[in-house]
Amino acid sequence: MRRALSAIVDGAPSEAERARLGEALVRLTARDVEVVALPAAASPGAARNAALRASRGELVAFLDGDERCASTFLEPACRLLERRPRAGFVTSWLDGVPAQGDRPARPCGAGELLGRPWLLHVPTVLARAALDAVGGFDEALPAGEELDACLRILESGGEGAAIEAPGLRARPFGGALDGKSLASDEARRAARALFDKHAAVVLRHLDAALLGKERTLRDLSVEATRLDGRRVELERRLGELDADLARIARARGER
Amino acid sequence: LPRISIITPCWNHGRFLDEALGSALAQTRDDFEILVVDDGSTDPETRALLDGLERPKTRVLRAEHRGVVAARNLGLAEATGDYLCFFDADDRMDPRFLERTAARLDGDAGLAFASCWVRLFGDEQWEWRPESCELPALLGECTVATAALVRREAVRAVSGFDPAMELGHEDWDLWLSIVAGGGRGAIVPEVLFHYRRSGASRSTVADRGATYLELFGDLLRKHAAAYRAHAFDVLWAKDRAIAVELEQIVDGRRHLAEALEPDVAARERAVAAAWRALVDAKGGR
Numbered sequence: 001m002r003r004a005l006s007a008i009v010d011g012a013p014s015e016a017e018r019a020r021l022g023e024a025l026v027r028l029t030a031r032d033v034e035v036v037a038l039p040a041a042a043s044p045g046a047a048r049n050a051a052l053r054a055s056r057g058e059l060v061a062f063l064d065g066d067e068r069c070a071s072t073f074l075e076p077a078c079r080l081l082e083r084r085p086r087a088g089f090v091t092s093w094l095d096g097v098p099a100q101g102d103r104p105a106r107p108c109g110a111g112e113l114l115g116r117p118w119l120l121h122v123p124t125v126l127a128r129a130a131l132d133a134v135g136g137f138d139e140a141l142p143a144g145e146e147l148d149a150c151l152r153i154l155e156s157g158g159e160g161a162a163i164e165a166p167g168l169r170a171r172p173f174g175g176a177l178d179g180k181s182l183a184s185d186e187a188r189r190a191a192r193a194l195f196d197k198h199a200a201v202v203l204r205h206l207d208a209a210l211l212g213k214e215r216t217l218r219d220l221s222v223e224a225t226r227l228d229g230r231r232v233e234l235e236r237r238l239g240e241l242d243a244d245l246a247r248i249a250r251a252r253g254e255r
Numbered sequence: 256l257p258r259i260s261i262i263t264p265c266w267n268h269g270r271f272l273d274e275a276l277g278s279a280l281a282q283t284r285d286d287f288e289i290l291v292v293d294d295g296s297t298d299p300e301t302r303a304l305l306d307g308l309e310r311p312k313t314r315v316l317r318a319e320h321r322g323v324v325a326a327r328n329l330g331l332a333e334a335t336g337d338y339l340c341f342f343d344a345d346d347r348m349d350p351r352f353l354e355r356t357a358a359r360l361d362g363d364a365g366l367a368f369a370s371c372w373v374r375l376f377g378d379e380q381w382e383w384r385p386e387s388c389e390l391p392a393l394l395g396e397c398t399v400a401t402a403a404l405v406r407r408e409a410v411r412a413v414s415g416f417d418p419a420m421e422l423g424h425e426d427w428d429l430w431l432s433i434v435a436g437g438g439r440g441a442i443v444p445e446v447l448f449h450y451r452r453s454g455a456s457r458s459t460v461a462d463r464g465a466t467y468l469e470l471f472g473d474l475l476r477k478h479a480a481a482y483r484a485h486a487f488d489v490l491w492a493k494d495r496a497i498a499v500e501l502e503q504i505v506d507g508r509r510h511l512a513e514a515l516e517p518d519v520a521a522r523e524r525a526v527a528a529a530w531r532a533l534v535d536a537k538g539g540r
Contacts, residue, residue, distance in 0.1 A: 119498075120494075120497075120498060183495060191494065195486075195487045195490070195491075202486060207476075209490060210490065210493065213490065213497060214471055214493070215468060217496055217497060218468070220497065220500040220501060221500070222464070224504055234516065235515070237519050238519055241526050245525060248530060248533050
């Protein structure tokens with residue numbers, strides 16, 4: 001399988017900056033890398049469309065600049081898309097949310113997509129042909145352009161699949177879309193734009209969407225309890241080890 | 256006639272009942288009656304306590320065991336107060352609970368109920384401080400205490416508690432029915448109620464994954480029109496909650512992986528080295 005990388009850089013970088021970034025990426029990835037420069041005000045959809053124009057692969061995956069892709073996702077996702085000609089995308093899941101079980105890839109419809117957090121990026125591999133058929137990414141949306149594209153692929157009769165494993169390793173929060181910035185009016189407007197565009201689909205799948213989000217919240221709560229238990233266990237172990245060290249020090253002193 | 260009826264279903268909760276009634280009888284406002292609904296208790300301690308119960312302002316109603324929803328509805332049918340408080344037999348009121356919540360209803364004839372902040376005790380200790388009980392917030396999660404003081408007419412207008420919700424969240428359903436029907440509530444921003452939480456609590460069971468989702472599904476179907484009318488607000492609130500939880504989990508994992516686990520490993524190495532040094536010293540080397 002031939003893989004290529006296109007790095008899309010907005011903010012109107014200079015020629016020298018583009019060259020430096022290209023060299024660094026080639027060194028890092030040992031692959032062909034093309035650096036595409038965009039003006040500062042380009043929307044995320046415009047950036048993705050620029051990458052589509054610059055790349056040649058039949059399957060495309062988008063990774064934001066502050067993300068790391070899980071090594072376990074791309075390979076099975078690409079295999080799945082190659083086996084299923086009607087599948088327009090294969091999506092993964094968020095790191096941090098425990099998987100619902102050890103299940104293989106399964107169909108992913110609009111209800112499941114809408115039951116995920118809309119503005120958090122869930123890595124997805126898309127078939128170029130399916131994207132082309134729906135006109136690529138919506139450049140007017142301020143965020144959620146991948147979710148929008150997947151919904152349009154489904155609405156146009158295409159199929160989707162999900163592999164229930166994190167497609168992304170530990171997105172370093174503190175970036176554009178963490179818990180705090182989702183409280184902003186800007187994020188709310190972005191989500192509202194998605195809702196307004198797909199209102200009919202959302203209302204048709206409202207129960208599934210709400211239950212999906214609730215299920216994620218329950219899973220996160222279980223994971224938070226597990227992590228807290230592990231923290232308490234490690235802190236107790238530290239206390240025991242400190243006590244051991246103190247006993248050994250006393251024993252040495254008594255000799 | 257008493258202005259307030261406190262309705263206390265009791266099924267085998269005799270060991271807590273005295274404490275609960277004591278907290279009700281210690282209220283700074285005293286125009287109330289207490290209706291203890293014995294929901295067919297079988298526990299000898301509870302039966303003996305209820306047989307001999309002689310407390311001021313208190314009546315005991317007997318019923319076959321049919322669950323908390325039926326017991327509350329029986330209390331509702333017998334209540335004479337204008338305001339009702341559905342007060343479980345294992346909880347406690349702050350002495351000013353009735354005074355503070357009733358003042359809200361007294362002062363605003365358009366208000367259907369007045370809730371408050373709640374302190375959990377028992378197996379969990381934390382404070383629950385909901386901010387809003389308007390419909391979009393209430394559709395996302397129950398933000399009203401079961402014991403919130405509510406006008407009797409508002410409860411009767413929605414036919415009381417729905418027997419179909421016996422598995423749990425019947426209180427959430429009641430508040431949703433009232434607010435979706437045009438009723439308005441308020442939350443007094445003070446901790447005025449103490450809610451006992453244990454592994455066997457109905458609310459604990461109802462909050463468990465599959466049960467919660469089943470009950471939430473029931474609410475979605477029953478209040479479909481309200482959910483559709485406020486779809487974006489409810490979906491968006493959930494997404495924000497997920498992002499906050501996810502961020503905490505990523506931080507928690509990082510703390511374990513980058514701080515605590517390396518600390519424990521380093522300390523284990525230090526203990527092993529100290530032991531070796533001690534053994535060597537004892538061997539005279």
